[in-house]
Amino acid sequence: MGTDRPSSCLPLVSEFAHDPDMAEIVVEFLDSLPERIETMESAWRDGATRELSTLVHQLKGAGGGYGYPSITEAAGALEARLKGTEGSGPDSDIRDRLSHVVTLCRRAIAGRRPT
Amino acid sequence: MRTEAVHPVEGEQRVLVIDDSKDVHRLLQARLRNEELTLLSAYSGPESLEVATQQRPDVILLDLDMPGMDGFEVMRRLKENAATIHIPIIILSGQQSRQDKVTAFDLGAVDYITKPFDLVELRVRVRSAVRTSMLVQMLAQRAQIDGLTGLYNRAHFDARWSEEVAGCTRHNRPLSLALLDADRFKSINDTYGHPAGDAVLRGIARVLRRECRESDIACRFGGEEFALIMPDTALSSAEVVCERIRATLETLSWPLHPERFVTISIGLAGADGATAASAEAWLEMADRSLYGAKNAGRNRVLVTTVPSRGPRLAQAG
Numbered sequence: 526m527g528t529d530r531p532s533s534c535l536p537l538v539s540e541f542a543h544d545p546d547m548a549e550i551v552v553e554f555l556d557s558l559p560e561r562i563e564t565m566e567s568a569w570r571d572g573a574t575r576e577l578s579t580l581v582h583q584l585k586g587a588g589g590g591y592g593y594p595s596i597t598e599a600a601g602a603l604e605a606r607l608k609g610t611e612g613s614g615p616d617s618d619i620r621d622r623l624s625h626v627v628t629l630c631r632r633a634i635a636g637r638r639p640t
Numbered sequence: 641m642r643t644e645a646v647h648p649v650e651g652e653q654r655v656l657v658i659d660d661s662k663d664v665h666r667l668l669q670a671r672l673r674n675e676e677l678t679l680l681s682a683y684s685g686p687e688s689l690e691v692a693t694q695q696r697p698d699v700i701l702l703d704l705d706m707p708g709m710d711g712f713e714v715m716r717r718l719k720e721n722a723a724t725i726h727i728p729i730i731i732l733s734g735q736q737s738r739q740d741k742v743t744a745f746d747l748g749a750v751d752y753i754t755k756p757f758d759l760v761e762l763r764v765r766v767r768s769a770v771r772t773s774m775l776v777q778m779l780a781q782r783a784q785i786d787g788l789t790g791l792y793n794r795a796h797f798d799a800r801w802s803e804e805v806a807g808c809t810r811h812n813r814p815l816s817l818a819l820l821d822a823d824r825f826k827s828i829n830d831t832y833g834h835p836a837g838d839a840v841l842r843g844i845a846r847v848l849r850r851e852c853r854e855s856d857i858a859c860r861f862g863g864e865e866f867a868l869i870m871p872d873t874a875l876s877s878a879e880v881v882c883e884r885i886r887a888t889l890e891t892l893s894w895p896l897h898p899e900r901f902v903t904i905s906i907g908l909a910g911a912d913g914a915t916a917a918s919a920e921a922w923l924e925m926a927d928r929s930l931y932g933a934k935n936a937g938r939n940r941v942l943v944t945t946v947p948s949r950g951p952r953l954a955q956a957g
Contacts, residue, residue, distance in 0.1 A: 586703075
């Protein structure tokens with residue numbers, strides 16, 4: 526696996542960017558992403574698989590809801606992989622999947638509409 | 641207990657969202673903003689059981705995939721608890737396996753929404769569950785309503801009266817009870833027929849509804865007798881309410897017998913705080929007052945003070 530990393534680095538825009546009910550909380554979600562990325566990466570570095578799994582699970586549940594189905598999909602794939610490795614050491618496949626999730630999050634941040 | 645949007649609006653249906661993800665709560669708040677619903681929140685299985693038991697929401701949206709106690713376990717426990725067994729549960733989950741759905745419905749879920757939610761689907765499914773919940777509540781309430789007068793029936797009175805007496809004793813709050821009986825009702829039935837008698841009973845019920853306060857509980861006690869529970873009401877205020885009812889009724893004219901007025905006798909028993917009287921003993925005191933009002937010539941209010949708990953009661957006894 527790990528070959529499904531998108532070649533595109535274009536900014537990601539929320540499907541709900543123009544939805545007046547959603548615009549405000551989409552921005553809040555984007556604001557929360559840098560810290561989520563940092564926490565996931567540090568959990569990964571520390572080998573805290575259980576913590577990483579929880580963070581990824583939350584991202585999976587959130588992404589699509591805020592209009593980023595690709596984040597949900599990528600986080601779901603990472604979570605499935607993590608579930609099988611709980612308690613064991615680092616694994617390059619997990620790292621690839623994590624960096625795919627992080628890339629999508631950064632693309633979402635980059636796609637934030639100017640306010 | 642952690643709840644968001646705890647600004648319950650009277651009459652609004654309350655939906656409890658159970659999900660470990662704050663994002664889901666935030667998304668649902670945004671998605672259901674215009675639905676005239678009050679959203680309650682719980683972030684874990686154990687917390688959700690506490691909130692559901694205390695708040696008795698009309699509908700529950702439940703995530704299956706939670707750390708610790710998962711959604712299936714939460715549902716099992718909700719269905720084992722008499723306080724929560726009838727609350728409709730909609731499953732909210734990213735899991736899409738057929739087995740999960742089958743298990744959820746077997747455990748008593750009424751519906752299943754897959755995350756991420758489709759806005760329109762989410763709204764109509766919640767609306768549908770809320771509507772069903774309202775109909776079930778309405779049926780339950782109907783079982784407590786007297787068919788002729790639309791007031792609460794005797795079964796409701798018995799349950800409420802015991803609760804109110806217990807509350808008065810526990811919290812040292814005033815409480816009053818009035819028993820009201822139409823004067824010479826049998827002769828109205830005998831002279832003008834049962835439709836006229838029924839019209840009188842409905843007329844008395846209308847006066848009761850109009851003249852008593854929002855917090856009072858008016859019941860048809862049986863036959864031509866009515867009961868009025870007045871929570872948080874001292875005897876002096878209760879007497880004013882009863883006098884108003886009596887005075888209003890004696891001035892009414894009745895289309896089926898314009899020549900005959902209808903009056904009512906009222907026995908009132910009340911306490912300004914905690915009392916040692918049981919619900920039954922209190923009811924007997926009100927009944928004796930009513931009997932006294934009849935014997936004293938009818939069309940009047942007779943008042944009895946229910947003895948307070950404590951030294952004065954010991955002296956009196």
